[in-house]
Amino acid sequence: MSTDKVRSTKLKFKGEKTKKKRRRDSDDEEGVSSSRRRKDQDDQDPETWVVPEDPVEIRGPTFIIHPSDPFPISVNFDSTRNRIILHSLEKDQAEEGAEPPNILERTPTDVSQVWVITRVSGSPTINLRTGTGDGKFLSCDKHGLVSADREARGPQEEWTPVIMPDGMIAFMNVYEKYLSVDEVAGGSLQLRGDSEEVGFGERFWVKIQSKYKREAHEEKKKKEGMSDVGKADEAGTNRIYQAWGAGRSIVSQSDKKELKRARKEGRLAEALLDRRAKLKSDRFC
Structure with a gap:
């Protein structure tokens, strides 16, 4: 069997550091590969x-x-x-x-x-x-x-x-x-x-x-993080403002348009509190 080494055909740019390859048991670990690629980019000379x-x-x-x-x-x-x-x-x-x-x-x-x-x-x-x-x-x-x-x-x-x-x-x-x-x-x-x-x-x-x-x-990444924080978690908000007893979340189809309009107007929490009070009132009447 030939012992000649195979020469890499990967392109290298000026200033790029040479890295030693590490053998892995599995090459289909996409998460590991992507993180390794990000690390290689971070280790590059900033002027490359x-x-x-x-x-x-x-x-x-x-x-x-x-x-x-x-x-x-x-x-x-x-x-x-x-x-x-x-x-x-x-x-x-x-x-x-x-x-x-x-x-x-x-x-x-x-x-x-x-x-x-x-x-x-x-x-x-x-x-x-x-x-x-x-x-x-x-x-x-x-x-x-x-x-x-x-x-x-x-x-x-x-x-x-x-x-x-x-x-x-x-x-x-x-x-x-x-x-x-x-x-x-x-x-x-x-x-x-x-x-x-x-x-x-x-x-x-x-x-x-x-x-x-x-x-x-x-x-x-920073922009994506900020957009995730700004997203309304409707199910979570329902549990906070509407659930009681065993933590039941009650959603009425008749109020769907009203809640949607309230979210657009920036008063979703207020509308959900009003809805919760109404549902409790109807329950105990």
């Missing part, structure tokens, strides 16, 4: 560049790549000329004589390749601000012209990230058109924002830093 899996994770410093042929390109901002540049990644991060890295292994090598994404809490839209210069916002007008020369944000500076099944992302503007890489006269490439559908030109790989992905998860 990772791929977002949910639109709410897209925030902070961001690296945007398009898988153009023959070489992928990154969306850059030239602060000297005050314009957007689509930069070829042909030579970036590739040692002389070596094959270039996989597109998902690439990380920014210059500050001009980094955009800073912000969002209003609870909003599905984001703003993309340049990481160099005075911090201009990426915008698109009604004709599909894309620029980054505005210092204030408005509707034309809002983008909605749409995650595709393969993990790539499309950016939809306020006019419900998509950001795309378009070839113009002379074979050069430029960004436009007037595509009706998502095709190859409208799909981008986006990478964010691990700490912002973790931050998004923590905010989501």
Whole structure:
């Protein structure tokens, strides 16, 4: 029997710590696997560049790549000329004589390749601000012209990230058109924002830093916890305000609409107390 070790094909990002695998008796323990995955994410270097899996994770410093042929390109901002540049990644991060890295292994090598994404809490839209210069916002007008020369944000500076099944992302503007890489006269490439559908030109790989992905998860957990506290436990409330004797909970179909209306108006407890008094009165009459 061969004793050669099998080499792992798992992708590793720059800065990611190597972890030793622990053998388990059962691989179908979903809860254990998910908790282990969360622990691995928590142990990651906060500066590690990772791929977002949910639109709410897209925030902070961001690296945007398009898988153009023959070489992928990154969306850059030239602060000297005050314009957007689509930069070829042909030579970036590739040692002389070596094959270039996989597109998902690439990380920014210059500050001009980094955009800073912000969002209003609870909003599905984001703003993309340049990481160099005075911090201009990426915008698109009604004709599909894309620029980054505005210092204030408005509707034309809002983008909605749409995650595709393969993990790539499309950016939809306020006019419900998509950001795309378009070839113009002379074979050069430029960004436009007037595509009706998502095709190859409208799909981008986006990478964010691990700490912002973790931050998004923590905010989501906090929000879910707050929503659970705010939910009305009707059965429990009935037992508190309506039950007596052996703890019987009495619910009348005729009062269902009234209770529903009271809950919408924020006076459910008061309505249940009134109902309890009425039921007791009817019982002892």
